Amino acid sequence: MNAFVRLIYLAVMVYAWLIVGRALLSWLRLRRGSVLYRIQGVLYDVTEPYLSLFRRVIPVARGGGLGIDLSSLAALLVLFIVLQVLA
Numbered sequence: 846m847n848a849f850v851r852l853i854y855l856a857v858m859v860y861a862w863l864i865v866g867r868a869l870l871s872w873l874r875l876r877r878g879s880v881l882y883r884i885q886g887v888l889y890d891v892t893e894p895y896l897s898l899f900r901r902v903i904p905v906a907r908g909g910g911l912g913i914d915l916s917s918l919a920a921l922l923v924l925f926i927v928l929q930v931l932a
Contacts, residue, residue, distance in 0.1 A: 854931045860895075861924045867892050868917045896920050 867888040875882040899916035906913045 850931055854928060857924055857927055857931070860892075861921055861928075863888055864892050864896070864917055864921055864924070899923075 867885070870881065870885045870888065873881070875885060896916050899919045903916050903919055906915055
């Protein structure tokens, strides 16, 4: 059972890093067809189902002409709570 918990812990940790990578790449303006653009597309496809759960509940914070999506932050918080429970 301990190996199973470690495997789940590792999977949750990797998924959290995928969300962080998606958030960081979203700050960049990438050229279509570049390697980073393709990586961003893969990260979007992998993380969007989970993040969309939070976007339904948490609206985009608007200030002036700027909108900040806080769903990634909430999703990471939940993942880190899960990691603490598993540890």
